[in-house]
Amino acid sequence: MADQLISTAVHRELPGSYVRPESQRPRLDEVVPDAQIPVVDLAGPDVVSRIGDACATHGFFQVSIYLSFSIHIINRSTTQLSQGSMVSGGQPWRAPGAHGRHARRGLRLLSAPAGGEGQALLRRPGQEDAPLHQLQRAKGDGAQLARLPTPPLPPARAFTLSWETVSSYCREVRELGFRLYAAISESLGLARDYAEKALGEQEQHMAVNFYPECPAPELTYGLPAHTDPNALTILLMDQQVAGLQVLNQGRWIAVNPRPNALVVNIGDQLQALSNGRYRSVWHRAVVNSDMPRMSVASFLCPCNDVLIGPAASLVSEESPAVYRDYTYAEYYSKFWSRNLDQEHCLELFRTTS
Numbered sequence: 591m592a593d594q595l596i597s598t599a600v601h602r603e604l605p606g607s608y609v610r611p612e613s614q615r616p617r618l619d620e621v622v623p624d625a626q627i628p629v630v631d632l633a634g635p636d637v638v639s640r641i642g643d644a645c646a647t648h649g650f651f652q653v654s655i656y657l658s659f660s661i662h663i664i665n666r667s668t669t670q671l672s673q674g675s676m677v678s679g680g681q682p683w684r685a686p687g688a689h690g691r692h693a694r695r696g697l698r699l700l701s702a703p704a705g706g707e708g709q710a711l712l713r714r715p716g717q718e719d720a721p722l723h724q725l726q727r728a729k730g731d732g733a734q735l736a737r738l739p740t741p742p743l744p745p746a747r748a749f750t751l752s753w754e755t756v757s758s759y760c761r762e763v764r765e766l767g768f769r770l771y772a773a774i775s776e777s778l779g780l781a782r783d784y785a786e787k788a789l790g791e792q793e794q795h796m797a798v799n800f801y802p803e804c805p806a807p808e809l810t811y812g813l814p815a816h817t818d819p820n821a822l823t824i825l826l827m828d829q830q831v832a833g834l835q836v837l838n839q840g841r842w843i844a845v846n847p848r849p850n851a852l853v854v855n856i857g858d859q860l861q862a863l864s865n866g867r868y869r870s871v872w873h874r875a876v877v878n879s880d881m882p883r884m885s886v887a888s889f890l891c892p893c894n895d896v897l898i899g900p901a902a903s904l905v906s907e908e909s910p911a912v913y914r915d916y917t918y919a920e921y922y923s924k925f926w927s928r929n930l931d932q933e934h935c936l937e938l939f940r941t942t943s
């Protein structure tokens with residue numbers, strides 16, 4: 591038990607508490623199945639302008655990458671999980687303490703059986719070896735998770751990964767994030783180190799999302815529509831099972847997994863910094879009836895007390911500041927004090943002029 595990362599219930603019937611009211615269901619028949627979000631090859635031509643275009647039009651893109659060992663292993667693990675096999679070896683996952691204060695909030699373990707509701711656990715430093723069922727539910731800075739009701743938690747599935755694999759994955763994704771910050775800054779006409787400096791010392795949070803197969807995907811969500819409150823998110827998706835959907839020009843489009851690619855999206859803080867030119871768009875995860883799905887999200891988060899607002903050189907008489915300055919701490923607490931699928935949280939920070 592102690593070395594199990596994820597365990598969850600498999601429901602044969604969708605429990606009533608997960609059934610969404612008619613008006614809030616995903617309407618899967620209206621989703622565009624084969625739309626493409628932009629793909630950027632970091633080793634290819636015009637990287638900066640392609641990233642800039644993607645951030646302005648979709649807020650989402652896929653980056654083709656060379657699959658390093660750690661990315662490959664994690665990729666294979668998430669995919670094998672959906673195929674029903676176990677992956678084992680080395681130490682279990684634990685809070686990435688090697689990143690010290692960058693990982694203050696620990697590793698979020700989130701299982702969302704068949705709904706926007708689910709088990710939410712936060713593995714804090716010092717709790718690494720606690721059996722999953724004994725972990726505290728998230729509190730304090732993880733308050734957003736603590737709102738979720740607890741489903742039964744039999745140890746149905748598990749996998750373990752070595753500590754070295756997880757920590758080198760965290761490091762590589764962080765480096766990729768900083769490369770992307772540089773390209774994003776340049777595409778806005780800012781110095782290449784603008785975003786990295788303006789957002790202060792970055793925390794890196796990771797979420798492992800596990801979506802069990804669901805008998806009635808049309809009645810519920812894996813993760814309801816939301817925007818990401820942080821600056822930049824890098825998502826490793828199951829290679830076999832689609833589930834991520836993105837709102838584009840008023841329609842939900844399915845993001846189909848690509849081999850050797852990670853999905854990147856602009857979070858609310860880069861929308862603010864770009865004075866609204868780049869978009870932190872609504873996205874959601876749906877479940878499916880045949881296979882479970884897993885995704886691993888890495889969130890680059892600004893320093894809590896740094897002042898965030900539109901970059902000065904993007905503000906002019908013709909293009910006044912769309913948002914007021916605020917600290918990330920203020921933003922973050924506002925974000926989680928509302929329902930996720932209410933209005934875009936940045937609207938609450940709009941300038942009145």
Ligand SMILES: O=C(O)CCC(=O)C(=O)O
Nearest residue numbers: 797799833834875885887
């Ligand atoms: O599982 C997915 O595809 C989406 C995950 C996500 O949006 C998140 O963790 O914020």
Ligand SMILES: [Fe+2]
Nearest residue numbers: 816817818873
């Ligand atoms: Fe998200």
